[in-house]
Amino acid sequence: MSTDTPPPEALTREAAARELERLAQEIERHDELYYTHSAPELSDAEYDALRRRNEAIEARFPDLKRADSPSERVGAPPASSFAKVRHGRPMLSLGNALNDDDLAEFEGRVQRFLNLGEDEPVELYGEPKIDGLSATVHYHNGKLVLGATRGDGETGEDVTENLRTLRDLPQTLRGADVPERLEVRGEVYIGLADFAALNQAREAEGEEAFVNPRNTASGGLRQIDTALTAKRRLRFFAHGWGEASEPLGERQGDVLARLAAWGFALAPHARRCRGLDEALALHREIEAARSGLDFEIDGVVFKVDRLDWQGRLGAAGRAPRWAIAYKFPAEQVETVLHRISISVGRTGALTPVAELEPVYVGGVTVSRATLHNEDVIKERDIRAGDTVVVQRAGDVIPQVVRVIEDRRPAESESFVPPAACPECGSHAVREEGEAVRRCTGGLICPAQALERLRHFVARDAFDIEGLGAKQIEAFYAEGRVKGPADIFDLEAIDGHAFPPLAEREGWGETSAANLFRAIEARRQVSLDRFIHALGIRHVGQTTARLLARRYGTVDDWRVAMDAAATAASEPDSETEALDALTDIDGIGPVVAKAIVEFVAEPRNGAILDALRERLDIEPLEAPTADSPVAGKTVVFTGKLQRMTRQEAKARAEALGAQVAGSVSRATDYLVAGEDAGSKLKKARTLGVTVLSEDTWLAVASGDALPPSEEAGSEERAEDTG
DNA sequence: ACCCCTCGAGTTCT
DNA sequence: CTCGAGGGGT
Numbered sequence: 093m094s095t096d097t098p099p100p101e102a103l104t105r106e107a108a109a110r111e112l113e114r115l116a117q118e119i120e121r122h123d124e125l126y127y128t129h130s131a132p133e134l135s136d137a138e139y140d141a142l143r144r145r146n147e148a149i150e151a152r153f154p155d156l157k158r159a160d161s162p163s164e165r166v167g168a169p170p171a172s173s174f175a176k177v178r179h180g181r182p183m184l185s186l187g188n189a190l191n192d193d194d195l196a197e198f199e200g201r202v203q204r205f206l207n208l209g210e211d212e213p214v215e216l217y218g219e220p221k222i223d224g225l226s227a228t229v230h231y232h233n234g235k236l237v238l239g240a241t242r243g244d245g246e247t248g249e250d251v252t253e254n255l256r257t258l259r260d261l262p263q264t265l266r267g268a269d270v271p272e273r274l275e276v277r278g279e280v281y282i283g284l285a286d287f288a289a290l291n292q293a294r295e296a297e298g299e300e301a302f303v304n305p306r307n308t309a310s311g312g313l314r315q316i317d318t319a320l321t322a323k324r325r326l327r328f329f330a331h332g333w334g335e336a337s338e339p340l341g342e343r344q345g346d347v348l349a350r351l352a353a354w355g356f357a358l359a360p361h362a363r364r365c366r367g368l369d370e371a372l373a374l375h376r377e378i379e380a381a382r383s384g385l386d387f388e389i390d391g392v393v394f395k396v397d398r399l400d401w402q403g404r405l406g407a408a409g410r411a412p413r414w415a416i417a418y419k420f421p422a423e424q425v426e427t428v429l430h431r432i433s434i435s436v437g438r439t440g441a442l443t444p445v446a447e448l449e450p451v452y453v454g455g456v457t458v459s460r461a462t463l464h465n466e467d468v469i470k471e472r473d474i475r476a477g478d479t480v481v482v483q484r485a486g487d488v489i490p491q492v493v494r495v496i497e498d499r500r501p502a503e504s505e506s507f508v509p510p511a512a513c514p515e516c517g518s519h520a521v522r523e524e525g526e527a528v529r530r531c532t533g534g535l536i537c538p539a540q541a542l543e544r545l546r547h548f549v550a551r552d553a554f555d556i557e558g559l560g561a562k563q564i565e566a567f568y569a570e571g572r573v574k575g576p577a578d579i580f581d582l583e584a585i586d587g588h589a590f591p592p593l594a595e596r597e598g599w600g601e602t603s604a605a606n607l608f609r610a611i612e613a614r615r616q617v618s619l620d621r622f623i624h625a626l627g628i629r630h631v632g633q634t635t636a637r638l639l640a641r642r643y644g645t646v647d648d649w650r651v652a653m654d655a656a657a658t659a660a661s662e663p664d665s666e667t668e669a670l671d672a673l674t675d676i677d678g679i680g681p682v683v684a685k686a687i688v689e690f691v692a693e694p695r696n697g698a699i700l701d702a703l704r705e706r707l708d709i710e711p712l713e714a715p716t717a718d719s720p721v722a723g724k725t726v727v728f729t730g731k732l733q734r735m736t737r738q739e740a741k742a743r744a745e746a747l748g749a750q751v752a753g754s755v756s757r758a759t760d761y762l763v764a765g766e767d768a769g770s771k772l773k774k775a776r777t778l779g780v781t782v783l784s785e786d787t788w789l790a791v792a793s794g795d796a797l798p799p800s801e802e803a804g805s806e807e808r809a810e811d812t813g
Numbered sequence: 814a815c816c817c818c819t820c821g822a823g824t825t826c827t
Numbered sequence: 828c829t830c831g832a833g834g835g836g837t
Contacts, residue, residue: 443823
């Protein structure tokens with residue numbers, strides 16, 4: 093780096109503008125040399141210096157920043173983050189099997205769901221489960237146009253330029269039969285030989301070695317400077333796909349074979365298994381081959397091979413019902429448990445946590461592990477001072493497996509549950525029949541208030557960039573943020589009630605402006621996310637979505653809850669008031685009560701209204717399906733012939749219908765199978781349209797017009813079958 | 814009065 | 828990831 097370059101402060105505007113132009117051209121030229129021709133002229137350090145120079149001048153003269161500024165390009169600093177990418181189809185996670193029985197159970201579940209005979213084998217496509225990170229790559233007319241990380245499954249980050257550095261990810265698909273649009277999913281990883289070489293090089297340079305391959309790959313993909321990604325020699329195995337402009341095939345294995353023909357790498361040992369025994373054999377084969385592979389794996393993934401079956405099975409929560417990961421046993425180590433501490437959750441739950449002598453297990457150093465509740469401690473007789481066996485469950489969450497009793501110190505004592513909350517001193521109570529002990533302090537307890545804030549800004553909730561757990565904790569400690577609504581006043585009160593954010597330690601104008609911008613962006617929020625963020629007990633993502641779908645807008649929801657709360661305060665009418673909620677399939681008396689009590693609590697009501705004033709809360713977007721039954725409310729009853737009830741429900745929902753558990757005036761159709769009982773009677777009384785299973789299927793698929801919905805029009809349920 | 818499935822809550826580390 | 832518990836069906 094030449095010493096005669098003047099510092100940015102010493103530049104005239106004119107000179108700065110000239111130099112920015114020169115830098116933009118030069119950096120672009122070096123980018124092209126590096127990526128397109130793989131023939132860099134500069135060392136990494138020299139290249140970095142150019143970029144830093146560019147940024148320094150831009151920081152000094154922000155108005156001179158060019159439209160083609162290198163700092164604006166993807167993968168370029170100082171953008172602290174990547175652009176968000178919404179996945180067309182969510183990227184799901186997998187359920188687990190830990191032994192042969194679990195896998196057999198999986199096969200059984202699939203057979204039951206599809207109404208197959210027990211002797212009818214399910215063909216499973218099996219492949220090693222690579223310990224890397226998921227990514228998705230979009231191709232238009234065979235050209236790589238976009239790549240993203242998994243993120244929370246709904247939204248990931250745009251890492252296109254970084255993914256372009258992966259050798260076995262084709263820039264252009266081979267062959268002629270390439271779909272117009274194709275999204276390929278797979279695992280990004282680093283080869284063990286490359287990992288070892290990388291660490292050797294780092295140590296030779298006096299740098300600290302990377303701890304494990306997975307995190308190295310993860311860090312590598314999220315490098316802002318693409319050149320650094322390239323140095324990690326990341327690789328890619330394709331294992332699935334997202335959206336495609338045409339059907340890709342009829343079986344998992346066939347589609348993967350096509351992907352291979354287009355130029356993607358597939359994991360070795362992958363193959364179709366005919367039934368459970370072959371699947372178990374493949375698992376053993378891959379486990380035996382494990383130590384000879386050039387990458388880390390943590391199990392074998394099995395997917396139902398037939399894609400039409402995959403479609404029928406659908407997903408439950410965040411995991412598809414048609415796939416499972418059969419994990420290898422986790423590595424176990426011994427360590428000393430120094431003491432049992434208590435953590436306070438958002439609902440006041442007091443959870444015992446084991447404070448461990450730090451120990452390296454499953455790729456990371458572990459120093460704490462949850463002990464779940466006092467019954468678990470009692471059952472395994474876990475005591476402070478014990479030597480314990482620790483593993484990372486599913487290679488992720490640390491877990492105390494058991495105590496080595498022989499090594500117990502003589503004077504050890506059993507764990508005594510706390511009588512008071514360690515944070516606020518409020519009484520700690522364990523309700524009859526419950527496993528958890530809770531702090532009774534409510535929002536008086538600083539720990540609970542803080543946990544609720546943390547939940548509010550969490551990834552599944554408001555997900556405000558730059559306002560993570562750490563930051564919100566600092567704001568709370570300072571008094572700058574006492575409750576969720578305060579977040580949206582941060583900019584307005586900045587410099588008034590509190591000193592400007594920009595003057596805080598570690599902050600500047602840019603970081604403050606970035607935070608305010610991120611908060612602004614989140615003023616628009618969907619109703620389901622909003623409800624989930626409130627942190628009502630028993631109401632998570634799924635239940636929040638049910639509520640959002642039923643009530644449509646915040647105002648309608650708020651009004652309905654108020655009505656229920658008012659009614660609940662009058663004697664005898666409580667149950668009736670809760671009926672509105674329990675009518676929703678998936679919400680029972682306990683959850684309904686929790687919701688009504690939450691809204692009725694004045695402090696919560698105030699928070700809710702303060703947020704409503706500050707936010708733009710959007711109705712949940714209706715399911716995209718424009719099928720004839722979209723938006724209709726359907727109830728199933730009796731024994732169905734052509735499908736299980738579970739499947740019927742899943743398919744109706746996929747078509748945009750709402751499935752309710754009980755018949756009411758709001759019900760559009762009652763689908764009655766054999767031996768339908770009380771529900772059918774009630775439907776007749778209320779004049780709800782009753783359909784046979786066959787008619788329902790015909791209506792749902794658009795092959796028949798829905799019967800007139802006038803009262804009394806009804807088919808006879810006996811027509812079924 | 815049971816069973817099975819799904820959901821929610823809490824937790825770890827980089 | 829695991830555990831407990833709610834919801835819904837038999």
